[in-house]
Amino acid sequence: MRVWKAVLLMNLALALGLGVGWLWWGRQAQRLAQDLEAARVAAVPTGEREFRSTGVVRAGLGDLGLLVITHGDIPGYMPAMTMGFRTASPKILESVKPGDAVRFTLRGTPPNLAVTAIEKTAP
């Protein structure tokens, strides 16, 4: 065979090899991302769940049955923010005042959660 033909074939093979490698690399990255996503979805259990967090009470909206809390990270549910939560009973709403630092429990099927327990952490 003539050398130039061999070189041409070799270049084709190289380009093909690099292309396949590139695609494989992309596929690998994509699969990793998919696995991660699947794992994330699988990690979220369905049905009733319970979360605990700390925060500070900003207001009790008695008319709506809501307690507005500036809370820290709630792992698996939401990052730190100021947020109104439904309360399971009016007693919970009445037991705290704005400015109280609290530890609280959320229970329910996300996103339908309610504060089921709350206690002040500082006098």
Add this chain to the structure above:
Amino acid sequence: MIALLARWLHLTSSVLLVGGATMLLLAGPTDRPTARRWDAWIVGLGRLLTAIALLTGVIAVAGQTAVLEGRPGAALDLSAIVRMLLQTQAGAVWLVRGGLLLVLGAFLAVRMHLADRTDWRAARGEGALLGLAALGLVAAAGHAAAVEPDTATAIAVDVAHLLAAGVWVGGLPALALLLGLACQESGADARPYAVLAARRFSATALALVVVLVLSGAWNTWAQVGSVPGLLGTAHGRLLLAKLAVFAAMLALAAGNRRLVAALGGDAATIGRPAMRRLGRFVTVEAGLAALVLGLVATMSVTPPARHAQPVWPFSVRLSLGALDVAPELRSTVLVGSQVAVLGAAALLASLALRRLRLPFLAGGGVVLAAGLGIAVPPLVTDAYPTTYQRPDVPYHAAAIAEGRTLFAQHCTACHGTRGGGDGPAATALNPRPPDLRAHHVSLHTAGDLFWWIGHGLRQMPAFGDRLSPDERWDLVNFLRALSAADTARLLGPTVAPEPLWLVAPDFTFAVGPTPARSLKEYRGRKIVLLVLYTLPASEARLVELAQRYALLSTLGLEIVAVPSDAEPDALRRLGDARIFYPVVTEGARDILDTYQLFSAAPHVEFLIDRQGYLRAIAAGGAAGRDTDLLVADLQRLNAEKAPPPPAEHVH
């Protein structure tokens, strides 16, 4: 050290591979026996060089693994090396390059019968292609791959730089070899071929040097970026050394071009002595090139100047800021610079002129020197080793508050409580301490202030033994805030179209037991209204803001309210006001210490744009500012084209 040597050998062999192959292509196919002998030599050397490149590449990978893992033992740990190869970008690049070199080695190892010109070109071209690909990919794993933003451009420029260097520098030894062979008694048949090769190489090299200079300039800007970086860091000084050797190479190359041009005539009249001289010079040039590659290998393992703290080597620097203090010198500098330009033009003209060259050269030199002599002295400013250092401590409220305390302890006796130079001890001093808030402070860098605090200045004692470096940086940050507060008097209660480029000092705060946040986290995302409030007068305003909070949020605003008594129980104090924006309960003291430098009013609102610049200060009683005006300001800020975010260092 071994890793560095390996890197150098690796780079050199990769460059020689590329240069040898492209030199062969440039010279072209031939059937003269001596030239064919040269061709065979280059290919044989190519095999050896590929083996060296592969071997030293493996050592360099091991060395890099040790650096990445942070333990020397990792260099011999196979699993760590595999991890580095498979999981990092640099590793992937090394793998691909290794693969290309293996293919190249295999290709060169096959003995081919290349009688046909097309076959010869195909075979040598393939060698060049593989070598170029392996060399160019070095860029994707070097400093260029870490340039942000514009990584792709940086890599492309670096590839151009590497390939141009490879073809030029790597071609030199191959050319020297050809010239050497042709000079021998038995090599007479190859002399016309050698002359042709030298001519073609000479023409190519000229273009390559242009590419090298341009891409090198771009790289310098990306990796060094400043004169202090060039003069004051290890990376910058290595670059200077490289430039010096490069200049020597260019001088030699310019001489060689003349020699090549002199190699005229047909085969019979070509002078062997001229060829021998050319060969010798080309060898010297190649030796210098090896030195440059050594410097490059060292640079590739030195942090880029942009990321290092420069140590200024001179006791003076040139600063245009000096003209702000002495405006009457502006015209002097202007005239001087024009005279200097005239001199430079005369020097350029002397190059073009044949007659009168000497007078023009001498006259231009004198005029240039005179112009510089007039223009430069007014720009000379004192400088210190730390002049261009960036503060180790960020421009943050905690540092400024600390600096404020330190200032009160150590500095107020002379400098006065607000830095006005009117402390109780100041009257005894001659000259009086300067006003630290005055605008001329901007003439001095943060590093200057740091040096003076540590080493003293005129009558001011040195505090280097009493204050730690971090405490000195705290003071520098406090002075920067003091000066900024002075400038901030120009800010109105509403946003002006032209920003004053005053960076709002960063601060960290928390609401109750929630995780702390900082102003910087809002950068690029939200406009921030920092409200320092005093109850009960401010309550109406806070409630008004709370009622419009939904609208203001949709306009991209976050409100951060700070009680002026730094009361940790601030939320309870606000009672049932239904205020849901952050009210600071932790970190308030530092924020107050810093922002009250700007305004000490009981109720004051600072508007900070998305880039972190202070844009408006509304001080006043409970009335504060009109929320409709605030909405208009937000719309104006939202319509603005994003100005550049502030640099981390101070000037």
